Amino acid sequence: MSIGLHNSTFKNPVIRWVDSRLPIFSMMQNEYGTFPTPKNFNYFWNFGALAMINLLIMIATGIFLAMHYTPHVSMAFDSVERIMRDVNYGWLFRYVHANGASMFFIVVYVHIWRGMWYGSYKAPRELLWIIGVVIFLLMMATAFMGYVLPWGQMSFWGATVITNLFSAFPVVGDHIVTLLWGGFSVDNPTLNRFFSLHFLLPFVIFGVVFLHVAALHITGSNNPLGIDVKSPADTLPFHPYYTAKDSVGMVVYFIVFASLVFFAPNYLGHADNYIPANPMVTPAHIVPEWYFLPYYAILRAVPDKLGGVLLMFGSILVWFILPWLDTSPVRSMRFRPIAKWFLLLWGIAFGVLMYCGGKPPEGIYVVLSRVATLYYFAWFLVILPLLGRLERPLPLPESIAKPVLRGGGPLPAGAAAKPMEKA
Amino acid sequence: MFRSALRALTVFGVMAAAPALAPALAAGDHTQGPAALPHAHFHFEGVFGTFDRASAQRGFQVYKEVCSACHSMRLLSYRHLLELGLSEAEVRAIAATVTVNDGPNDEGQMFERPGRLSDRFRSPFPNEAAARAANNGAAPPDLSVISKAREEGPHYLHALLTGYADPPAGMAMGDGMNYNRYFPGNQIAMSAPLREEGQVEYADGTKATVEQMALDVTNFLQWAAEPEMEARKRMGVKWVLFLTILGGLAYATKRKIWANVPH
Numbered sequence: 001m002s003i004g005l006h007n008s009t010f011k012n013p014v015i016r017w018v019d020s021r022l023p024i025f026s027m028m029q030n031e032y033g034t035f036p037t038p039k040n041f042n043y044f045w046n047f048g049a050l051a052m053i054n055l056l057i058m059i060a061t062g063i064f065l066a067m068h069y070t071p072h073v074s075m076a077f078d079s080v081e082r083i084m085r086d087v088n089y090g091w092l093f094r095y096v097h098a099n100g101a102s103m104f105f106i107v108v109y110v111h112i113w114r115g116m117w118y119g120s121y122k123a124p125r126e127l128l129w130i131i132g133v134v135i136f137l138l139m140m141a142t143a144f145m146g147y148v149l150p151w152g153q154m155s156f157w158g159a160t161v162i163t164n165l166f167s168a169f170p171v172v173g174d175h176i177v178t179l180l181w182g183g184f185s186v187d188n189p190t191l192n193r194f195f196s197l198h199f200l201l202p203f204v205i206f207g208v209v210f211l212h213v214a215a216l217h218i219t220g221s222n223n224p225l226g227i228d229v230k231s232p233a234d235t236l237p238f239h240p241y242y243t244a245k246d247s248v249g250m251v252v253y254f255i256v257f258a259s260l261v262f263f264a265p266n267y268l269g270h271a272d273n274y275i276p277a278n279p280m281v282t283p284a285h286i287v288p289e290w291y292f293l294p295y296y297a298i299l300r301a302v303p304d305k306l307g308g309v310l311l312m313f314g315s316i317l318v319w320f321i322l323p324w325l326d327t328s329p330v331r332s333m334r335f336r337p338i339a340k341w342f343l344l345l346w347g348i349a350f351g352v353l354m355y356c357g358g359k360p361p362e363g364i365y366v367v368l369s370r371v372a373t374l375y376y377f378a379w380f381l382v383i384l385p386l387l388g389r390l391e392r393p394l395p396l397p398e399s400i401a402k403p404v405l406r407g408g409g410p411l412p413a414g415a416a417a418k419p420m421e422k423a
Numbered sequence: 424m425f426r427s428a429l430r431a432l433t434v435f436g437v438m439a440a441a442p443a444l445a446p447a448l449a450a451g452d453h454t455q456g457p458a459a460l461p462h463a464h465f466h467f468e469g470v471f472g473t474f475d476r477a478s479a480q481r482g483f484q485v486y487k488e489v490c491s492a493c494h495s496m497r498l499l500s501y502r503h504l505l506e507l508g509l510s511e512a513e514v515r516a517i518a519a520t521v522t523v524n525d526g527p528n529d530e531g532q533m534f535e536r537p538g539r540l541s542d543r544f545r546s547p548f549p550n551e552a553a554a555r556a557a558n559n560g561a562a563p564p565d566l567s568v569i570s571k572a573r574e575e576g577p578h579y580l581h582a583l584l585t586g587y588a589d590p591p592a593g594m595a596m597g598d599g600m601n602y603n604r605y606f607p608g609n610q611i612a613m614s615a616p617l618r619e620e621g622q623v624e625y626a627d628g629t630k631a632t633v634e635q636m637a638l639d640v641t642n643f644l645q646w647a648a649e650p651e652m653e654a655r656k657r658m659g660v661k662w663v664l665f666l667t668i669l670g671g672l673a674y675a676t677k678r679k680i681w682a683n684v685p686h
């Protein structure tokens with residue numbers, strides 16, 4: 001190797017010249033070409049790639065929307081409708097962007113659930129998981145501020161309710177609220193700073209996603225068995241195996257996405273947001289977007305305002321310490337006969353909270369919200385730490401390659417050796 | 424192979440179910456209207472639905488002759504009516520019937536002129552306060568996107584316009600308020616705008632019953648709220664067809680690549 005130059009393996013002289021000085025081609029080759037990947041992924045492992053695509057779609061459509069959008073209280077609503085009517089394909093960009101936010105949350109919720117079910121948050125992937133939670137918080141902030149931009153009734157009243165929550169904090173609360181508003185009520189300064197931040201945050205997310213992927217490529221991926229890769233026989237090169245498998249998931253994702261955008265573009269939205277914002281008229285029910293409903297239900301389940309706010313934030317912050325709350329040595333729920341039922345129940349509690357968040361805070365819905373909230377936290381803070389000690393996991397397979405043999409019949413000669421050559 | 428296909432189905436089932444469930448979950452906040460909405464059949468419904476242009480054009484006539492006395496549609500321009508299938512001569516004539524304030528001219532004076540294709544629909548009141556003052560304290564909302572601004576938009580509009588009745592015995596009505604079966608709270612400041620057969624005279628000979636006028640104006644308002652709908656659905660059909668074929672190819676490719684890997 002000549003001093004100071006990277007020893008490139010590329011043949012093409014131009015690529016080789018660049019790669020010797022800036023080995024981005026080698027990097028792509030190593031991280032997405034030959035990268036050794038567990039051979040037993042199921043389709044749950046598509047969702048990270050889908051989230052990446054979704055982020056790019058949001059940024060691409062958002063930039064075009066921003067070219068035509070006017071962040072002013074007297075013009076924002078009309079400028080969005082102008083995009084819909086008079087900008088070429090403006091309706092397409094707007095509906096892709098608005099439904100893209102929903103798709104993003106669907107994809108990321110599945111991605112997170114995958115992590116919980118297969119124990120992907122456990123050592124050595126704790127930091128990878130923590131970075132993921134940071135991405136999720138940034139996404140929530142971005143989506144919240146984006147929803148304010150069209151300046152409809154739900155934009156305005158959602159912003160008012162959510163920003164007001166910060167006033168529950170003693171001493172600093174009111175100052176935080178004034179800072180968020182840029183004044184003494186949700187008004188033009190609020191809209192302006194939300195637009196600015198809504199433009200900025202997706203790029204911050206992009207940076208954090210880079211760290212997420214960088215961390216992933218140090219530890220390598222987890223897999224449905226939750227056991228470590230032991231030998232090259234356990235892995236396949238990322239390309240072409242997982243590029244092909246991700247492509248299948250991607251097309252299905254686009255079919256769901258397209259069905260929403262083209263046939264039911266306002267299905268997930270709220271009709272009230274087509275009424276221009278009016279500070280003098282409060283809507284009968286102020287409801288956030290569907291992806292925030294579980295946290296909204298937790299907020300309203302607590303009779304005390306500060307308590308509700310703390311539990312609401314706590315419901316996500318608790319994810320940060322999940323790697324240390326789970327004391328079991330086993331990652332995948334496949335081998336945790338008791339924990340898997342409790343986790344399933346947690347998923348149901350999350351669904352119940354989502355349901356109750358969209359209902360008025362009265363009667364049975366409050367009771368349901370409280371029970372579900374209690375279980376939500378009990379799972380993390382009580383059940384998970386205890387189960388690790390009490391539960392007896394099923395015997396783990398020796399390696400990823402072995403259980404495949406068990407169920408899959410005799411191994412065709414040479415098949416196991418093949419990936420080894422490539423990896 | 425079969426197992427992983429099954430798993431894929433489950434995963435995407437969850438993906439597809441989430442948006443399907445969410446609105447059902449998020450809804451429940453628009454049930455103040457006491458009576459259940461009757462569901463009329465509209466030509467624009469469904470994946471292949473298109474606007475019934477003749478009906479929507481009659482609906483525009485209803486809007487122009489009845490509703491526009493109180494309701495603005497400030498997001499629409501007269502030129503948009505060309506997309507509704509009216510001829511340019513017709514639309515120019517319609518625009519010319521209104522007087523528009525323009526200016527300042529070279530002398531710095533404001534002046535009045537007949538409307539043009541590029542003008543927005545003229546609003547009946549100069550501002551919201553005037554609209555409120557003229558309507559017993561309730562401002563008539565702008566109708567440009569009203570169909571998107573109500574849950575079950577077109578069904579609600581049709582029901583509202585045909586839902587006037589005498590208040591049930593014992594119900595205390597506010598001053599100048601009207602009973603409507605479908606309006607939240609049942610008391611609406613708008614008196615029945617479509618009252619009797621023949622209120623407008625349709626050029627195509629269609630009998631202008633209250634029901635017919637309500638359907639026509641609903642078709643028109645739906646078009647006004649989503650003028651892109653036909654182009655959108657057409658593009659959607661192409662995309663879904665293309666993606667289905669691409670999906671078949673992607674799946675076949677994946678199977679081929681994975682053929683000799685036990686998994």
Ligand code: HEM
Nearest residue numbers: 058059062063065066069094098101143146147149150202
């Ligand atoms: C993480 C990525 C993003 C998420 C989750 C997100 C989410 C949202 C949401 C929920 C809305 C409201 C949609 C509506 O009801 O109309 C919105 C609107 C908007 N977003 Fe984003 N967004 C993202 C990225 C971006 C980027 C990168 C830009 C610009 C560079 C952008 C620009 C806009 C604009 C201008 C609007 C207002 C127009 C409209 O309401 O349709 N967004 N966004």
